[in-house]
Amino acid sequence: MSDPEIDPRIALVVAVLAVSTSAILVRASDAPASVAALHRVVITTLIVAPLAVVHDPGAFGRLAPRDVVAAAATGVALAVHFATWFESLAWTSVAASVTLVQSQPLFVALGAWALLDERVTRGTTAGILLAVAGIVVMSLGELLGGGGVGANPLYGNALALVGGVMAAAYVLAGRSLRQRFPLLPYVTVVYAVAAVCLLVFVVGSGHPVFAYPPREWLLFFLMAVGPGLFGHTVLNWALGHVESSLVSVSLLGEPVGSALLALLVLAEIPGPWTLVGGVVILAGIGVTARSQKQVS
Template identity: 65%
Template structure:
């Protein structure tokens, strides 16, 4: 990973993350169960390498950092549970866009808690990106689609997922300055897995008895959005300001919307297309502003 440019790694992670909503939609399992197996399989894929190469880092992990990583994992669990459920109630475009509203909360939190500089151009880029996200989020209501009656509930769940994602990014930015990637994600994913398991058991959702197709989808979510998506984003947090990472992730709604068009026959309206263009413009403005430091 040390040989890979952080911007290139971020671009690849966005491509991987863009497949997440499609894989969730294809699954017929309860949303909490889908989230549980996605994170569990990601943890199982990464933990052997983490234990072999970073045994000393695990032993030296402070109690405070372990506690923060655990709380971060709980936030990630709420993020997944809320967002995956939102995909049952609103369109892919609206859900994936609203869950990425976290740059607003990340920028404020980074300024207040991490002492990161947020420039005027950065704020302008975030505002521009969020304006595009707003246009995309109301497209279902304006167009009178199949989700018109449930879109508000689904959008609210996606927004909750966005708030929790902001907590996840901010905590990761702080911890990743002193904790190696694999030990960090192992603790976070472990806490996330345990939290989702408790939620699934409390809700009476079955954990077994699914056809082979579902297990393939669970594994695909772990390899694509899990390993090449979220884990690469965690790596980037040690090399790029959290505001840049968060706003770059707004490229995910655009990619997910295009995949939904091709694979789910969800045709985006004019408002969705316009909003996606504005989101991309906001990403470019913010990334350039952070690079120039103005």
């Protein structure tokens, strides 16, 4: 693959800043979490699909069927990621939710070991154990009434953790597929499949699909353009040029950015167990990502 015209490190900074706004926009919305996720993905798809056709009209016809199937499966993982993570924000703090959903480097490391037969170093093992300890501290502290923020922090944390597992599947698939799958066709397939899955979930849940005021549609649009287009799409571009471990460790900036925005915009102060557990989790993720980079 040829060298990119844009420095991937600059692109990662833009992407992390963009995704850091996601939790705040979701919290600002009064729509059901699954509806917000649906319209975010639909609007993003409507933006990238025409660009894919205009940029290379024959790109879709050149895709191998197995790659299209793999990209579709990635779309399912993305849909579950959004559905569980968006819902978690209704039950736990922004800081806890975003930190747990960004535990995905741990699951990337485990997935690479289990599925790609990559060696697990002592550093990777230590990082995983450290991050798991942080998750236990955060969740056990809130279970025992340690000042967690949210209606049901333990439930919200569990949803965010599932979202982290699905994000790891998304990154692992992207690392492989983006080496041979052009960016715009890839994200079009992934986003379109995710949108269909979320639509089925929204309809099955009995939520209205379109009956929302202009304020909500503005928030859906901001979610699509900011975290969707400049966040996820730029991250997918970066996966074609840099190691997944670098992308994963770059996302460590999201919990910090989201927590600061939650403090400034929502006046949400994380509880003590969230702060302590979050620091331990971030340390564990950092050790894991550093170890992955050293053996890649």
